[in-house]
Amino acid sequence: MSPQQKALFLAKKQGDFEVGSRSIPSPGHGQLLVKIQSTALNPVDYKIKDTGMVVTHYPAVLGADIAGIVEELGEGVENFRKGDRVLAHGHRTNDFAAFQQYALTIASFTAKIPPSESFDSAATVPLGLDTAMAGLYGKQFGAGITPPWTKNVCESKQPIVILGGSSSVGSYVIQFARLSGFYPIITTASPSNEDLVMDYGATHFFDRNLSGKRLIAAISKVTDSAIRIVYDAVSLPETQSVGWELLAKNGILVLTLPPSVKEDEGKGRKAFQTFGNPHISKNTELFRSSWAMVEKWLSEGTIQVCSATTVLDLSHIYVAEQA
Ligand SMILES: NC(=O)c1ccc[n+]([C@@H]2O[C@H](COP(=O)([O-])OP(=O)(O)OC[C@H]3O[C@@H](n4cnc5c(N)ncnc54)[C@H](OP(=O)(O)O)[C@@H]3O)[C@@H](O)[C@H]2O)c1
Structure with missing residues (x-):
């Protein structure tokens, strides 16, 4: 045997x-x-x-x-x-x-x-990091941003909102948003996790217990720039509604669960579920390049574990x- x-x-x-x-x-x-x-x-x-x-x-x-x-x-x-x-x-x-x-x-x-x-x-690390990776940098399952370790590109002065910044997925989204040069990096979590998410690289924190209306009002005051990317790591119907409301024309709502918002005509916004799985052919190229970086990111402290x-x-x- x-x-x-x-x-x-x-x-x-x-x-x-x-x-x-x-x-x-x-x-x-x-x-x-x-x-x-x-x-x-x-x-x-x-x-x-x-x-x-x-x-x-x-x-x-x-x-x-x-x-x-x-x-x-x-x-x-x-x-x-x-x-x-x-x-x-x-x-x-x-x-x-x-x-x-x-x-x-x-x-x-x-x-x-x-x-x-x-x-x-x-x-x-693996599933959380890969889901953040697919949602931000994936061409099929993500916002298609150029990975900063492949080309010297910076999303400077582009705001990003990350709902659920203390979750496993959200913690890596914040850290990649920082690497990509987004600013401001606005996130939500429980007040007990404010220091944690700021340490990951968030620039603005909001209590996730605020009502949707108050969250939208508070986040909208942070920046005059159009919010083109919201990564909703939680993706419950109530968080999706907040993300959807915040999105500018042609913006992208990246979700970890299936969309509950209805894509609209006119504003061109998109909402889709990402897929943090390196083993499917549509993700292979991105994940070959990112997994080649993981040891360096962890050893240099570029990425902190969740x-x-x-x-x-x-x-x-x-x-x-x-x-
Ligand atoms: N599509 C994919 O490929 C994929 C891959 C991985 C995960 N997922 C899905 O993504 C979701 C997150 O997974 P995960 O592993 O990151 O979860 P997790 O680490 O278990 O996240 C839990 C944290 O989410 C935060 N949270 C809950 N409700 C919130 C809200 N309304 N607003 C803001 N933060 C909230 C809480 O943070 P506080 O403690 O700060 O309140 C909680 O501690 C799950 O539904 C999972 O199934 C999908």
Whole structure:
């Protein structure tokens, strides 16, 4: 029998999670086998369990965020060695998912973890960062802004509004907005997270508990420039309405969930859901270039990890197995 590992299975559509065992996969060309040390819990995980969305094959292993140690290299992988500490964006097929002891990763969407980061902190990065990335810089699923690490471009004096700046996705949107040179960077969060979002790079903070009407009035006073991009990381109907009202003619409302606003005639505004998944062909080019930057961004502190994300530490499993 091939070597086995423990995995957390979602047994059936809208069923329960249960621990079972499955084979440890072997890495193919351009892939790595990673011994997972830490993974993040994301809203999509409970949504899949509760609603049965997205997943078509059961039993399913979920989990998008992988942080661990390289166990084996597939053919053609040159930039990594056995024993490297890495983070990677998982995939929705069982061999590539995070809620298990060993997963395959695609080398182009894997990066080394710098010594300054732990497995837990690195596990908070992939899905949040990639969703911010797709929504701002994606040509298919985003505002199509030129990534600042590919060309020396600056969106100077362009305002941006980020609803939900303390969320996992929102925290990375603020940081990329700063890298891209947006100003002002206006965000909403709970008052307890004001310092956090300002530290990420927001220039103006508003309490997310204000009524929609008061938020729109307050944000509108910050800038005389037309607001052409709103990134709504929360994307509930009430936040979408705020973002939609704030948008100038021809503006773009980037959403993490499906639009509830109606695209209008005349003003040319657009609202669409982004897709922070590097594994689909329409995103591949952007994510190859961004994943090549992740180690540098983290080691130089250009991008800070999101402190709000919940992580699962798997390392105790290995300790228990050795005992
Ligand atoms: N389309 C995609 O590819 C994609 C990818 C990833 C996530 N998503 C979706 O994006 C959403 C965000 O995911 P996430 O992982 O970033 O969530 P998260 O980290 O769990 O965000 C939770 C935070 O959102 C903030 N928040 C909630 N309601 C708010 C409001 N009305 N205004 C402002 N902030 C509010 C709260 O911040 P405070 O504590 O400051 O109140 C809360 O702590 C989820 O619905 C998720 O399913 C979509």
